[in-house]
Amino acid sequence: MQNSLAAGEPAQMSPLQRDSLQQQIYERLHAGLIAGAFRPGEVISTRGLATQLGVSAMPVREALTRLTAEGALELTPSRNLAVRILSRADFDEVTAIRTELEGMAAARAGAARTATDVTTIRARHADLADAAESGDIDRYLSANAAFHASIYAVARWPLLLSMIQRLWLIAGPAIRACLPDQTHLGRSMACHDTILAAFLTGDGAALRAAIIADIATAAPDIRASLTIGTTRSNDDEIQS
Amino acid sequence: MQNSLAAGEPAQMSPLQRDSLQQQIYERLHAGLIAGAFRPGEVISTRGLATQLGVSAMPVREALTRLTAEGALELTPSRNLAVRILSRADFDEVTAIRTELEGMAAARAGAARTATDVTTIRARHADLADAAESGDIDRYLSANAAFHASIYAVARWPLLLSMIQRLWLIAGPAIRACLPDQTHLGRSMACHDTILAAFLTGDGAALRAAIIADIATAAPDIRASLTIGTTRSNDDEIQS
DNA sequence: ATCTTCGATCTGCGATCGCAGTAAGGGTCA
């Protein structure tokens, strides 16, 4: 009844508006934090983001509240919301939980994969390799997150995926902060080839081991850069 | 300047107001969900809760938004917020992740415990045994949650503890819904004695095994009661 | 008597306004 275009209109209706505003804002910030669009310690203002997005402060507030509760942001003593700065102990904790949960998701994904999954993962891996070759850090981080997330999604455990995403959310800015290590990027890509190979064979145990190796390979570099970023976090100019 | 009582008043000032309203509301709902104060499918109204708590709808909304994002509540097609009803697949996922994360926390807690921790855990276990003997289900569930949480807190990994709490939040109402099984309560208490013993010896591996056994012991009963609660969830009267 | 239909009353979501607290800039006094 709704579609008055009826007869000669095969095209599907436009999505109009999928989610609530706060959900859209949350998802955008989520992706931005994982992709390293924000630096540790960077201040995020509710009203500023609201005017920038052309909406009221209300939905922005709820999105930021959620991110704060999840540990991605923190409330500074001057009543400002800022991207959380991880201590080494924090990072170790995140890494340990990541090893556990992503390992579990990988083991399950290896056993549950379908033909469609295989083509999806291949595509994501191709994107990742392409981004790595281009040297574009932002593209690489986004592609890396998409590659991993698509693997874990194969396990078809949405809660597990959500908890893993939360860990990426917390660690994302710290990962981005130690970006310029080009050698790390090469080593990481070798890990990703191993991950893809294990996924193609469907060996859950091997896939789990490959994922854990990827985490363990990247961790020392990130960890080493942490206190540096902590001490001189606010020295440079605020933002663009 | 604020305290005009000044001189002869050694007593510390009252805490006045610790957190924001939304945080207090969130914590109260959190505890209530874990302790089984809400039944699966039960509708929770923002304005209703607000008037009941004597506050505006705003902080209640943010608390409920957080709980919805965490998977404890869900938005029904009639635009109502209700306590999430777990499918068996959902419950299996929660149980699997619980096994992993609570096992990890237990292993770490066994190694990191201090003398203070021992006395705390003993006290919590005594509370739990007392509640079990009294037969008060509500007291038992609260004491059970406090017992487990205090063990995991010994690991000193706040993020891990927070993620475990989220799992309890989701599973809480389902656990409460299959309450009247008195035999289950006895079996569970046996598990708790084993847990306490393992904690006292400081054997992380044994503590981990005891925790996992506790989860595995309770899971079948809860799982079996799930679809029942799902099908006839709204048959009885709405609420008190 | 049964079916339809319309209105009152819920729901969550967003916008707008006001409040208390902090940080920084400009003015004034010693």
Place this chain on the structure above:
DNA sequence: TGACCCTTACTGCGATCGCAGATCGAAGAT
């Protein structure tokens, strides 16, 4: 010239209002 205070412009948090959508009950028509 230097130190101090006060004003101003932010911040997050809470309250209040209005909107669209959905449910339910009662009145009217067949």
